Amino acid sequence: MNWPQLDWHQISMWLTVFVLGYFIFLNLGYFTLNLIALWSLRRLRQERILDNLPQAWSGLEPPISILVPAYNEELTIAAAVRSMLQLSYGEYEIIVINDGSRDATLAVLLKEFAMHEAPETYRLQLPCNTVRGIYRSTQYRNLRVIDKENGGKADALNAGINASRFPLFCGVDADSILQRDSMQQVVKPFIFDGAVVASGGTVRIANGCEISGGFLTKVNLPSNPLAIMQVVEYLRAFLFGRLGWSNMNGMLIISGAFGLFRKDVVIEVGGYRKATIGEDMELVVRLHRILHAKGRKYKIQFAPYPVCWTQAPEDLKTLKNQRVRWQRGLAESLTSNLGLMFTWRPSVAGWMAFPFMLLFEFFGPVIELGGYIFTFFAAYFGLIAWQVFGIFIFIALGLGILLSLSGLLLEEMSFHLYPKRRHLIYLMLAAVLENLGYRQLNAWWRLIGMWRWLWNSKSHWGEMKRKQH
């Protein structure tokens, strides 16, 4: 039998065209999201005059339980809680969940806030590891601490939900820096629309900013180049991308650093899933899947004004751990909710957002890195012309830079948080340089995350180098 002779040249060219097409569609997808985000931002900007007026609060705004999972946060937990106690909101409670810390986190809380162990009926609405004690502050009536056996962030949040008293809960990272009006901003979707079940707050990069008393007092650009690139990355991918999806009710992730949820709905879908490292995304995807399957009218929205600031990694090792963890979380979230994709009753979440995430975020690192490596070696071995390789690099990088710059453009049109001229210049430089190594490095780390997910390696949060404010 004669095997057909393979034309490696043709195959190589087709593969090159495929990768090229992939890059084009990826960037076109994000551009489209940016355009949708732009429309939404325009409407929000038009209403800015209302936000700047003194707000009259009726006391009927829904009360909120702020849940703060804490693990080994002895250096920063007291300051974090103090700042949360100063939030400008009608009625709220703070529940810190000490997730089996090995340092003095609990001792710090008990001392700083004059807490004593109080009898409390604890409802096990969601499974969680053993709760060792519940403490109440004698100084702040709206502050409690749950001390429990270590079980991870998801487990800690479930424990917090069990103890919470209010219909909305807000999961906040212990190192998140909030603004005084953060709750007012993130609760707005719930006030204006009864169908909203979750609302994500915008997370911005706190590196370089001035912080006082646990609050951000002045916005500044980081001095660390890695952090500056993350500023651009956050604008491109996390801010405007999510806002675009939110407009279509297709947002599949709410940052674990700051998200507001309807408690009854989260309990209905089973709470946070313990066996996942990306518990924030997994919950939101599951909300979409289950609520859509039940035919319920629901919305998951995004509050685009900055409400939460967080420290971004400034060294490669910590950044790598973060990105490996995120990719693993993405993989877990998508694969455990495949039922959302292409449901018989169409939805943006199931027919657009989910396939988009799968194709461009989940498989993205494989195709992106694979594309670079393949085209290089194809050109090296003469299967494609070097000219073709050059054009591929030209368009891949060109579109990437254009997308990063478009994120900056949207920032300039809407929030302009970075007021100085040199900020703008550094950001524009970062938008270019981000595509010359940083994105590729990220793709490599995401590939590692996928590999670890495939082989079910134990993934860990790593140690984030804390700075005391």
Next chain:
Amino acid sequence: MRNISFDPIIAVAFWGGVLAAALCLVVVLEIAYLRWALLREKRQEQAFRSVWQSLLLQALLGNAPATLPPLRKHERLFFLRLWIQLQESIRGVSASAVSAIAQSVGCLAFASELLNSRDRSAQLIAILSLGHLRDASCWQQLSRFLLADDSARSFSALRALVQIDPARAARELSPYLLIRADWPLPRLVSLLQTEVQLFSTPLMQLIQESEGEALEKALRLANALHLQPPLKFVRQLLQQQQAPNLLAASLRIANLPQLLPDVRALAKHEDWRVRVQVAKVLSNIGLPEDVDVLLTMLSDRQWWVRYRAGQALLELPFLERQRLNELAQTLDDRFARDILHQLLDQVG
């Protein structure tokens, strides 16, 4: 495999790259232009405020300036923004003095003009301004925004109309309170609290004419504004065959001693939201014989019912703390004992 020429594809890719590069340049220039425009506007506004802020503050303090500098066309929006911000924070004589300044520079005319603008933010500024100017001639113009497709403009229009003529707004606009589902209850309450006397009669009428979701919203509004519908009507609402959410909403306005038997009859309703509201009502109007009802509710299968029943017991004025402690010791049900101990510890 048939050989295909990739030259056209490669050519398209190349020119696509060129286009991307050109767009990058355009975007950079646009960013630079936006920054320049923003800085220019900020400078202009700062220059404007350095003059007008002190003039308006003088008026606020009762020393209205005899003459005012001319207001240039490009400064009108700056003026309106500054003036609105001031007006939102002041009342009475100060507000009138500041309004007089706005009138003298022709605010009414250019705010009315802005109302017809296609720019949404300009329309919002105009609506807010006309509300503060309280000129009745703008009534018709503002009314058309009540049915605007977005809640920002429609609610702002409602607010402005209430400011201009509260009595007329109460007579003519009350139905909109229930029609517009996108007007959030907390904001409505904040607005109507200032003119609750005027809105009470139309609202009571609306309550008696509404049903379903509209009725539920109306009841919640009445409760928030501390309005009391007629006894006979509330008694009708508390009939057991009503939908649970309507029963729960009705119980919020059932704080009349004459309604106690109707309230008690709902203490064992199958829906926990109704039982929670029963506990709340009993905390307000309960009698000594209701202590047993509340003690029974401490053993409810729903935590919230137990919690509210416990709170109700603590709030009953005739039940002393010591007596409650004694009662807690006698409870057989572990859940009842636990919730009462928790609440007793909470209040200290």
